[in-house]
Amino acid sequence: MLCQSCGEQTATMRIKEIVNGRLTEYAICASCARRLGYNTLLSGLGRGYGSMLSEFFGDQPPEPEKRCPQCGASFEEIARTGRVGCALCYETFEEELMPLIQRLHGNELHCGKFPGENLPQPRLQSQMIPMREMLEKAIREGNKNLLKGGESDA
Amino acid sequence: MHKWYEKAGPNSETVLSCRVRLARNFADLPFPSKMSRSDLERSRERVKRALSLCSRAQDYRYILMEEMTESEAVSFAERQLCTPEFIAKTSGRALFFTSDEGDSITVNGADHLRIQILRTGNQLSEALETADQLDTQLDRSLRFAFRRDLGYLTQSPMDLGTGMVAGLQLHLPALEQLGEMDRICTDLIGLGFVMRSLYGTDAAIYEMRNRITLGISETEAVQNLSALAKQVIMREKRAREEMLSQPQTQEKIRDRLSTLQTARILPQKVFFDCYSKIRVGIFAGLIRGLTAEQLDTLKIAVQPATLTVQAGRELDAKQCQIRRAQLISTALQGVRLC
Numbered sequence: 069m070l071c072q073s074c075g076e077q078t079a080t081m082r083i084k085e086i087v088n089g090r091l092t093e094y095a096i097c098a099s100c101a102r103r104l105g106y107n108t109l110l111s112g113l114g115r116g117y118g119s120m121l122s123e124f125f126g127d128q129p130p131e132p133e134k135r136c137p138q139c140g141a142s143f144e145e146i147a148r149t150g151r152v153g154c155a156l157c158y159e160t161f162e163e164e165l166m167p168l169i170q171r172l173h174g175n176e177l178h179c180g181k182f183p184g185e186n187l188p189q190p191r192l193q194s195q196m197i198p199m200r201e202m203l204e205k206a207i208r209e210g211n212k213n214l215l216k217g218g219e220s221d222a
Numbered sequence: 223m224h225k226w227y228e229k230a231g232p233n234s235e236t237v238l239s240c241r242v243r244l245a246r247n248f249a250d251l252p253f254p255s256k257m258s259r260s261d262l263e264r265s266r267e268r269v270k271r272a273l274s275l276c277s278r279a280q281d282y283r284y285i286l287m288e289e290m291t292e293s294e295a296v297s298f299a300e301r302q303l304c305t306p307e308f309i310a311k312t313s314g315r316a317l318f319f320t321s322d323e324g325d326s327i328t329v330n331g332a333d334h335l336r337i338q339i340l341r342t343g344n345q346l347s348e349a350l351e352t353a354d355q356l357d358t359q360l361d362r363s364l365r366f367a368f369r370r371d372l373g374y375l376t377q378s379p380m381d382l383g384t385g386m387v388a389g390l391q392l393h394l395p396a397l398e399q400l401g402e403m404d405r406i407c408t409d410l411i412g413l414g415f416v417m418r419s420l421y422g423t424d425a426a427i428y429e430m431r432n433r434i435t436l437g438i439s440e441t442e443a444v445q446n447l448s449a450l451a452k453q454v455i456m457r458e459k460r461a462r463e464e465m466l467s468q469p470q471t472q473e474k475i476r477d478r479l480s481t482l483q484t485a486r487i488l489p490q491k492v493f494f495d496c497y498s499k500i501r502v503g504i505f506a507g508l509i510r511g512l513t514a515e516q517l518d519t520l521k522i523a524v525q526p527a528t529l530t531v532q533a534g535r536e537l538d539a540k541q542c543q544i545r546r547a548q549l550i551s552t553a554l555q556g557v558r559l560c
Contacts, residue, residue, distance in 0.1 A: 084306040086299050088490060088539065089526025091292075091306055102411060103404070104418065139252035154252040155367035155375045169372070169379055169436075176437025178373030180384035183361050187354050188439045 071097035073104065136160040226324030227522060230515050231343020235505045236455045238391040238427065238518060241302070241340045242349040242444075244357050245333040245376045245385035249367040253377040254330045262314030262330050269329050272363040273318060276356065281320045287312035293536070296527035302340060304328050325352065333377050333385070335360070342515065344451075346388055346444050353386075354440070373436060383436030388444045390451050395426040395498045396461035397454075403428070406454065415450060425494035430454070466506050475503035476559055483554050487540070488547035490526065497521055511557040520553055 071079045077097030083104075084093050096104070135142050141153025143164045152158065158165060181187050227239065247253060248268070251261050266286075273279055287295060287309065295309040303319055308331040319326035328336045337356055339349040360366075367375040373383040397403055407417040407428075414434040420427045430451055432443045465471050478496035482488070501517055503509045522528060524546040530537045533545060 084310050086296055086306050086525075086527070089293065089296055089300075089530065089542070091296060091299075091310055093310075103407070138250075139256050141252075141256060149255065151255045151377050152253060152375075152379060153256050155247060155249045158369065158372065158375055165379065169382065172379055173382065173434070173436040176383070177371050178369075178383050178436060180373055180386070180435075180439045181354065181357075182370075183366055183368050184358065187350070187441055189441065 069095050071095065071100050073097070073100040134160070223321040225519070225522075226322045226340055227342055228515055228519050229342050230513065231341060231345060233455070234343040234514050236393055236458055237344040237451075238393055239302075239340055239342050240344055240346045240349055240391070241338060241387075241389045242346065242353045243339075243387045243389075244337045244353050245335075245374065245381045246337065246357065246360070246364075246366045247334040247375055247377070249365060249375075251334065254332065254334065255377065257314065257330065259314065265334050266314070266316045266329050268364060269316070269318070269327060269335060269360075272360045273327070275363060276359040278320060278325070282318045282325075283321065285317040285319075287315040287317060293527045293530040297525075297531045300525040300528050301522055303338075304331070307332065325356065327356075333381070335364075342518075344390060344448065346390070346448055350388065350440060350444050381435055383434075384438070384440050384443065386435060386440050386443060387431050388440075388447050389429050389431035390447065391420070392428050392430055392451065392454065392458075393426060393498070393501060394428055394454070394458050395502055396465045397458050398423055398426040399465060400461055402457075402461075410450070413450065415447065421494050422491065424491055424498060426498050462502065466502070471502075472508060475499050475506075475508055479503070479509065479554070479557065479559065482550050483557070484551065485547045487543045488524075488550065489543050490524075490546070493524060493546060493550070508560055509557060510560050512554065516553070520550060524549055 069079045071077045072094045073096045077099060079095035080098050081101050082093055082095050083101070084091060086092070133142075136153050136157045137160065138156040139153035141157055143161045146152055146157065146161065146165075152165070179188065231237070231239070248265065251257065251265055254262075257265065270284065273282055285298075290298075290312065295312060298304050298317060299306050299309055301323060303323060303326050304317060308315065308317075308328050314330050316329040317326065318329070324340050326338050326340075328338070337353050337360075339353045339356075341349045369375060374381075374385040376382055376385050394403065397406065403417075403419070403423075410417045410430065411433075414432065415430060416433050417428050417430045420429055430447065432447050434443070438446075478499040481492070482496045482500070485492070497517065497520075500509060500512070501514060504512060504514050504517065523532070526537075526539075526542050529542050529545050529549075537545060
């Protein structure tokens with residue numbers, strides 16, 4: 069199916085919007101999704117996710133017979149839908165999911181809230197330093213790039 | 223009880239509202255796309271019970287989505303209580319919200335729970351604090367799925383980590399007029415943020431939100447969002463000064479106020495164009511007798527499904543446009559140009 073926004077590329081993602089009081093669904097391509105602000109690293113869960121996986125594993129999903137003991141999901145199902153079946157799937161399919169999670173999030177570890185605890189205070193030595201540096205650089209250089217035409221107060 | 227959007231908020235010249243959303247799941251139930259009917263009910267009952275033990279329990283209203291008409295469900299999305307995706311499939315889903323509609327929890331949508339706090343203007347820190355408190359209180363009885371390395375476990379691996387989305391709704395008519403929004407939206411993607419137009423270019427309303435949830439704390443994500451939004455806002459303010467110095471801008475503001483006060487039929491697209499110009503006029507001191515929060519309240523009230531729900535009967539497109547025009551012209555009686 070062609071993208072309903074540009075009419076040129078193949079649609080890989082379905083989005084839902086409220087248009088004139090009605091729920092409306094559109095099929096759009098990855099580049100239009102990005103342009104319209106729907107971009108996710110997994111844009112086009114079905115197709116995008118699957119093709120991303122195949123880069124790692126070829127066309128054969130690993131151990132297709134393995135299923136999660138709690139929800140019954142197979143890895144093939146997770147890859148096809150982009151949805152993990154349950155919390156235990158992260159353990160059951162850890163080996164298969166971790167390369168994908170690293171591709172989505174980098175080698176990051178959780179450094180936010182832990183259940184039952186207070187919000188952590190911002191840490192200068194956090195793993196966000198590269199990101200923060202990039203962000204600060206963007207803010208600094210915003211005058212000629214993002215913020216063309218104005219002086220920064222940063 | 224006033225709704226959250228009826229109150230004035232800080233930095234409301236450019237920031238209409240802010241929101242913080244936390245995605246949470248139960249460790250022992252399948253995620254929503256694999257839940258059975260009994261799982262869906264169990265999940266709803268757990269949230270209901272846990273919420274009854276929270277400090278503002280008495281203030282929450284409970285809605286079973288499958289009992290709603292289509293217009294009622296769409297109206298919830300128009301009032302930002304849930305996403306269009308949440309109402310696309312209503313079976314087994316529930317919505318809890320406070321009487322001011324500022325605090326809400328969707329159940330059995332993309333995750334078992336999504337806590338959302340909405341506030342006017344830029345009150346991101348307060349919204350995060352409120353979301354965190356509610357999450358902590360719920361967690362005492364619900365035990366959310368969590369791993370030390372991956373954080374909160376979510377149905378989509380995209381949301382792993384904090385499970386948090388923090389967003390600012392921005393009014394950027396001057397940058398829109400300059401044709402800069404496409405470039406800003408593209409630049410923000412590379413920085414780990416998303417900027418998306420909400421009501422089309424006439425309204426010039428955008429939501430800017432974080433995209434990264436793993437490897438960053440909630441507070442850091444909110445600080446980064448605020449810092450970058452501040453730069454966009456500065457740019458908008460400068461462009462707006464320039465825009466207001468042009469005589470045709472003030473002429474447009476006068477013209478759009480007159481349109482809203484006299485129209486008998488008002489399509490949504492025309493309303494949003496007028497809304498955007500008049501909002502600029504309010505902050506430029508060109509309009510007397512109307513505040514930004516009154517105008518923003520009208521913006522929510524005149525959306526099609528919300529109009530239909532208020533009317534208590536189905537309205538076709540033309541009836542909606544007539545009713546919108548009536549409601550607005552009544553509300554704007556006495557509003558004058560300075």
